[in-house]
Amino acid sequence: MTRYLIRRLLLAIPTLIGVSFFVFLSVRLVPGDPAIALAGELATPEIVAQVREDLGLDDPLHIQYITYMGRMLQGDMGQSIRSRLPVVDEIALRLPRTLLLTFASLLVAAAIGIPLGIASSTRPGSMFDTGSMIVALLGISMPIFWLGLMLMILFAVLIPDWLSLTSPVLPPTGYGTWQHMIMPVTALAANSIALQARMTRASMLEVLGQDYIRTARAKGQYERTVVYYHALRNALLPIVTIIGLQFGTLLGGAVLTETVFSWPGIGRLLVDSIGYRDYPVIQGTVFVIAVGFVLTNILVDVLYAYLDPRIQYR
Amino acid sequence: MASSSSVTELSESSVTSSPSMKLPQSFQRIIRNPMAIIGLVIVLSFILIGITAEIIAPYDYDKSNFMLARDGPSAEHILGNDELGRDMLSRLMYGARISLLLGIMSVGIGLSIGVPMGILAGYFGGTIDLFVTSLIDIMLAFPSILLAIMMVAFLGPSLENAMIAIGVLSIPIYTRLVRSSTMGVKQDLFVEAARALGAKNRTIIVRHILPNVLAPITVQSTLQMAVAIQAAAALGFLGLGAPPDVPEWGNMLQKGRTYIRSAPHIVLYPGLATMMVVFGFSLLGDGLRDALDPRFRK
Numbered sequence: 001m002t003r004y005l006i007r008r009l010l011l012a013i014p015t016l017i018g019v020s021f022f023v024f025l026s027v028r029l030v031p032g033d034p035a036i037a038l039a040g041e042l043a044t045p046e047i048v049a050q051v052r053e054d055l056g057l058d059d060p061l062h063i064q065y066i067t068y069m070g071r072m073l074q075g076d077m078g079q080s081i082r083s084r085l086p087v088v089d090e091i092a093l094r095l096p097r098t099l100l101l102t103f104a105s106l107l108v109a110a111a112i113g114i115p116l117g118i119a120s121s122t123r124p125g126s127m128f129d130t131g132s133m134i135v136a137l138l139g140i141s142m143p144i145f146w147l148g149l150m151l152m153i154l155f156a157v158l159i160p161d162w163l164s165l166t167s168p169v170l171p172p173t174g175y176g177t178w179q180h181m182i183m184p185v186t187a188l189a190a191n192s193i194a195l196q197a198r199m200t201r202a203s204m205l206e207v208l209g210q211d212y213i214r215t216a217r218a219k220g221q222y223e224r225t226v227v228y229y230h231a232l233r234n235a236l237l238p239i240v241t242i243i244g245l246q247f248g249t250l251l252g253g254a255v256l257t258e259t260v261f262s263w264p265g266i267g268r269l270l271v272d273s274i275g276y277r278d279y280p281v282i283q284g285t286v287f288v289i290a291v292g293f294v295l296t297n298i299l300v301d302v303l304y305a306y307l308d309p310r311i312q313y314r
Numbered sequence: 315m316a317s318s319s320s321v322t323e324l325s326e327s328s329v330t331s332s333p334s335m336k337l338p339q340s341f342q343r344i345i346r347n348p349m350a351i352i353g354l355v356i357v358l359s360f361i362l363i364g365i366t367a368e369i370i371a372p373y374d375y376d377k378s379n380f381m382l383a384r385d386g387p388s389a390e391h392i393l394g395n396d397e398l399g400r401d402m403l404s405r406l407m408y409g410a411r412i413s414l415l416l417g418i419m420s421v422g423i424g425l426s427i428g429v430p431m432g433i434l435a436g437y438f439g440g441t442i443d444l445f446v447t448s449l450i451d452i453m454l455a456f457p458s459i460l461l462a463i464m465m466v467a468f469l470g471p472s473l474e475n476a477m478i479a480i481g482v483l484s485i486p487i488y489t490r491l492v493r494s495s496t497m498g499v500k501q502d503l504f505v506e507a508a509r510a511l512g513a514k515n516r517t518i519i520v521r522h523i524l525p526n527v528l529a530p531i532t533v534q535s536t537l538q539m540a541v542a543i544q545a546a547a548a549l550g551f552l553g554l555g556a557p558p559d560v561p562e563w564g565n566m567l568q569k570g571r572t573y574i575r576s577a578p579h580i581v582l583y584p585g586l587a588t589m590m591v592v593f594g595f596s597l598l599g600d601g602l603r604d605a606l607d608p609r610f611r612k
Contacts, residue, residue: 019455026468137593143588146585146589150581157575249457255460260571286460
């Protein structure tokens with residue numbers, strides 16, 4: 001397993017190099033001089049010249065990339081145009097908040113989506129199955145930022161009005177207490193709940209049709225044992241994959257959720273930075289999220305190997 | 315996928331014409347699937363609304379009336395008025411056109427780059443395949459909406475750039491799908507037979523490979539429309555899509571969020587419209603997959 005993990009990490013290096021090259025090139029998409037883009041439009045000619053020299057923008061592209069990577073490996077992602085703080089500090093301050101939101105949403109999604117999928121799969125074709133799958137598809141179709149706004153209307157406008165309260169039932173924006181988490185986590189988790197329910201149902205239905213399940217039933221085993229012991233364990237693999245992939249999607253979705261609820265994470269930082277054309281921060285946040293996504297995929301692969309003894313990794 | 319069925323169909327078919335999917339049968343399967351029909355009806359309704367917006371919209375989508383600003387639904391304005399007193403229903407109808415166009419254009423971009431890349435990688439293999447798969451791996455290393463946000467952030471916010479960004483993020487999906495389908499089809503006997511008869515690579519790709527990867531492409535494109543429309547609304551909501559006065563649904567949501575206390579209807583309807591059209595394309599896509607993909611047939 002350790003050898004496999006090391007091999008998998010080594011295999012991720014070309015992807016990570018590609019990701020960093022992509023992010024490095026992105027600033028060249030900005031019309032005009034990348035030095036001005038990176039220093040800010042209000043920067044003095046001296047500052048622009050300094051940035052040009054620091055980043056070696058007059059050097060050939062491959063030398064520039066090596067310089068860029070050298071700085072990245074030392075934890076230097078440049079300086080924010082807006083705050084003049086190091087980008088790495090800006091990200092380090094906000095990343096834990098985004099991870100909190102993302103992990104909480106992932107947990108909620110798994111805790112609701114998987115049981116819902118199992119319940120649907122044990123009653124295929126029933127009203128419950130059809131109804132829950134239609135709701136799940138509606139959940140996938142729902143824009144998360146819109147759901148966020150609807151939750152805000154419900155908890156900060158409608159319910160207080162009905163109950164004649166002077167303040168919202170839940171804080172509509174901000175960060176700090178568990179109450180602040182309820183709406184953003186619900187909005188962010190909704191799509192994942194739906195997706196995990198559908199995936200679990202499909203995977204369980206496939207397994208429940210296998211011969212060994214029929215054998216288990218023929219042996220007179222309790223239905224609960226058949227479903228949870230025999231079927232679920234074998235249906236888990238695609239579910240684990242989808243949970244892993246969902247982590248990346250949720251990180252992307254956090255950009256929208258954090259914008260709706262003014263959650264001070266890296267998603268919000270990214271959107272704010274776009275408004276200020278703070279390109280070093282945009283590059284830094286995108287890079288960190290992408291690296292997080294790549295590492296999660298590796299973790300999923302390793303979990304796969306751990307969960308399924310049939311898979312032989314050389 | 316469709317390619318896997320082609321092996322068994324070979325014995326009945328001539329070697330020069332590759333087995334194509336049986337459309338009448340597939341059509342019957344779609345007709346028999348009530349969820350797919352619901353999806354089709356929703357999609358066609360939105361297409362019809364988008365095409366005929368000029369005729370059926372009760373008001374000019376751009377005409378402000380500050381006396382009616384943020385007014386709720388009424389007999390004259392069924393869905394109420396927005397923050398500038400413009401008719402919500404008319405704006406939503408024009409918005410349908412923009413969202414569908416955004417979806418079609420970005421799916422077109424994804425198809426026109428992703429499909430050739432997938433076919434070349436799957437058919438020729440070797441260095442081309444290694445290069446293409448590495449590129450896909452890198453693109454898939456970004457959560458999709460993030461890639462679109464990053465591209466628009468650097469290209470500059472506009473409707474065209476939003477289309478390009480959403481189109482680009484669907485490229486790896488098409489490439490991966492078509493690559494694997496091509497790898498399956500190129501092993502089939504009818505391709506070997508065509509090659510033995512002296513057919514050139516270009517002929518084999520156009521006449522034998524492409525028709526056999528059409529089914530998965532059709533399914534994916536329908537599902538991708540849903541993804542593209544949702545992504546376009548997200549970019550609009552972040553202020554990275556159409557200019558502020560354009561009645562794009564995400565844009566309308568962004569403008570309306572300031573007034574959720576006094577005029578919640580401004581954010582309610584554009585979100586509902588987005589959800590319904592995405593739901594329609596998802597149902598239709600699922601139905602098409604059930605009908606065209608033998609693995610999903612009951």
